[in-house]
Amino acid sequence: MLDQAHAAFIQRRVSILVGSCNADGVPSLARAYGCRVPPDRSSVTVFLALPQSEALLRDLRASGAIAVVFSRPSTHETLQFKGSVQRISPVDADDRPVMQAYGRSFAEEIAPLGFDESFQDAIMAPVEHEGVAVTFAPLAAFVQTPGPSAGRPLGHGS
Amino acid sequence: MLTPSAIRRCFEGAVPAVIATCSPDGTPNVAYLSQVHYLDDRHVALTFQFFNTTRRNILANPLATVQVVDPETAAHFRLYLRYLRTETEGPLFEHMKAKLAGIASHTGMSKVFHLLGSDVYEVLQVEHVFGAAPDPGTSRPDLLPRLRACMADLGVCGDLAHLFDETLGALARHCGIGYSMLLMHDPTHERLYTVASRGYPESGVGWEVRVGDGIIGVAGCERAPIRIGYTAQAYVYGRAMREGFAHGPDADALESEIPFPGLSNPGSQLAVPLALGNRLLGVLYVESRESRRFTYEDEDALVVLAGQLALTIELLAHSAELHAELPSKVPVVPVRGLPVEVRHYAADHSVFVGPDYLIKGVAGAILWKLLRDYAHHGRSEFTNRELRLDRSLRLPDISDNLEARLILLQRRLAERCPFIAITRTGRGRFRLEVGRPLQLVEAPAS
Numbered sequence: 001m002l003d004q005a006h007a008a009f010i011q012r013r014v015s016i017l018v019g020s021c022n023a024d025g026v027p028s029l030a031r032a033y034g035c036r037v038p039p040d041r042s043s044v045t046v047f048l049a050l051p052q053s054e055a056l057l058r059d060l061r062a063s064g065a066i067a068v069v070f071s072r073p074s075t076h077e078t079l080q081f082k083g084s085v086q087r088i089s090p091v092d093a094d095d096r097p098v099m100q101a102y103g104r105s106f107a108e109e110i111a112p113l114g115f116d117e118s119f120q121d122a123i124m125a126p127v128e129h130e131g132v133a134v135t136f137a138p139l140a141a142f143v144q145t146p147g148p149s150a151g152r153p154l155g156h157g158s
Numbered sequence: 159m160l161t162p163s164a165i166r167r168c169f170e171g172a173v174p175a176v177i178a179t180c181s182p183d184g185t186p187n188v189a190y191l192s193q194v195h196y197l198d199d200r201h202v203a204l205t206f207q208f209f210n211t212t213r214r215n216i217l218a219n220p221l222a223t224v225q226v227v228d229p230e231t232a233a234h235f236r237l238y239l240r241y242l243r244t245e246t247e248g249p250l251f252e253h254m255k256a257k258l259a260g261i262a263s264h265t266g267m268s269k270v271f272h273l274l275g276s277d278v279y280e281v282l283q284v285e286h287v288f289g290a291a292p293d294p295g296t297s298r299p300d301l302l303p304r305l306r307a308c309m310a311d312l313g314v315c316g317d318l319a320h321l322f323d324e325t326l327g328a329l330a331r332h333c334g335i336g337y338s339m340l341l342m343h344d345p346t347h348e349r350l351y352t353v354a355s356r357g358y359p360e361s362g363v364g365w366e367v368r369v370g371d372g373i374i375g376v377a378g379c380e381r382a383p384i385r386i387g388y389t390a391q392a393y394v395y396g397r398a399m400r401e402g403f404a405h406g407p408d409a410d411a412l413e414s415e416i417p418f419p420g421l422s423n424p425g426s427q428l429a430v431p432l433a434l435g436n437r438l439l440g441v442l443y444v445e446s447r448e449s450r451r452f453t454y455e456d457e458d459a460l461v462v463l464a465g466q467l468a469l470t471i472e473l474l475a476h477s478a479e480l481h482a483e484l485p486s487k488v489p490v491v492p493v494r495g496l497p498v499e500v501r502h503y504a505a506d507h508s509v510f511v512g513p514d515y516l517i518k519g520v521a522g523a524i525l526w527k528l529l530r531d532y533a534h535h536g537r538s539e540f541t542n543r544e545l546r547l548d549r550s551l552r553l554p555d556i557s558d559n560l561e562a563r564l565i566l567l568q569r570r571l572a573e574r575c576p577f578i579a580i581t582r583t584g585r586g587r588f589r590l591e592v593g594r595p596l597q598l599v600e601a602p603a604s
Binding site for chain 2 (some may be wrong): 017018019021023024025026027028029030031049051053063065066067068069071077078080082105119122123125126144145147149151
């Protein structure tokens with residue numbers, strides 16, 4: 001499902017948005033602050049900031065259904081993964097440096113697009129907030145880069 | 159409760175918004191959105207550009223959650239929405255289409271982004287997610303006193319020519335808007351013609367655009383303000399567009415000799431219609447080299463100003479025809495020099511002075527009548543009212559702004575012909591001044 005190039009793509013310089021929904025069909029949505037992929041690439045872990053993800057976490061716990069979009073601002077290259085949640089746990093000491101490195105890479109990414117330092121600091125401030133790690137097994141992946149191939153599924157085993 | 163108006167700055171497209179939807183079986187979907195458009199405190203509209211999962215989901219389950227980011231503070235807000243309907247024409251659609259063209263060319267997506275529809279959503283709730291508190295204010299929080307100063311300047315104008323110039327002058331003085339144009343509507347030929355401009359090397363007075371073409375034409379056609387925050391090639395009045403408009407030498411052809419005076423690559427554009435009810439009087443157009451120069455608040459202010467301007471134009475235009483004052487004494491210009499040929503082409507009423515094109519259309523017909531009366535009857539004093547009543551001119555009906563036509567003619571003469579002038583001698587009254595002997599030639603019909 002997740003090849004090496006995609007695994008590298010989703011861990012740096014991308015905007016990460018996580019979605020789910022409740023039993024009444026109300027979608028929930030929050031930004032994630034970094035992502036970790038284990039060497040076997042069988043799962044993906046995204047880091048959420050607790051205070052701004054309450055509804056999302058409630059829905060992830062209840063339904064297990066998750067959608068995550070990774071998009072690189074400078075190129076609009078975008079991937080969406082859908083899957084089911086395997087584990088939700090507090091961010092641990094190993095995760096924090098991953099989040100901080102991600103935050104720096106994202107700030108670097110958006111600096112040339114006209115967002116100044118105070119904006120970069122503000123948008124990545126939750127990297128230091130109380131965090132939650134959500135691990136999911138990707139079951140489907142789609143190219144969402146705007147253009148003719150938008151919506152195309154990434155082939156299984158690709 | 160937080161409302162969409164408090165976070166309008168987040169809808170300018172600087173940071174893309176994200177939408178979450180879910181299918182009837184509970185599968186969530188997250189996608190980027192090109193544009194969230196503020197309608198009022200209970201409604202927003204989103205761009206519908208592709209038949210994708212978001213589209214399928216909202217048609218099956220109308221609930222959507224959108225997250226937007228303040229482009230200055232990075233504060234995040236969430237809007238909980240319910241899909242109501244899709245509009246595929248009309249003012250909302252045209253405004254979003256124009257804005258999308260700007261966003262598309264800014265992001266290199268001109269070939270990819272096309273608006274299929276404007277999806278109107280009811281706003282169920284707005285949530286402040288994190289970051290600085292909402293700041294509905296603008297980088298120019300003193301816009302209201304500036305608007306008041308503009309209105310005060312308009313209030314003291316006693317005639318249309320003065321009003322046109324004062325409007326653009328006031329925008330420069332009080333609002334720092336240096337590039338502006340004012341166009342009046344010709345309802346017979348469905349076009350807009352420039353009567354005043356400010357900030358450009360050439361005035362462009364007389365430049366025309368069809369109602370519906372480009373940002374000015376679309377604002378006029380839809381009676382809706384159109385604001386674009388980035389250079390939108392599809393809405394720039396370039397040479398190609400002008401050439402595309404040329405339709406040959408008939409009476410209906412657009413003015414093609416007078417080039418567009420405005421910026422060739424504006425970073426921001428805002429066109430606001432001048433209308434009374436649904437009757438279009440003209441369009442006020444402002445632009446800037448900067449991107450995202452005009453905010454929602456600027457749009458609000460210019461719409462208010464345009465309302466006042468439309469009323470004042472109507473008032474002054476009619477008073478000029480109803481009340482002709484007695485002429486004031488103006489010294490007569492002596493006629494000297496070599497005779498010059500003035501040629502008139504009846505097909506489109508174009509007038510050439512010597513080899514040089516001057517004007518055509520209604521203003522050309524008026525000039526030809528004045529010159530003939532001058533040459534054959536020795537007349538030089540005229541009133542607006544007699545022009546309106548003159549059947550040979552076949553002027554459009556009363557809704558056409560005769561006074562604005564005279565201002566256009568007066569300004570073209572002032573720019574292009576040093577020895578023929580139209581001088582105001584009182585309200586509703588003017589004098590034709592000729593400083594060289596003229597030889598009038600009626601060109602044979604081809």
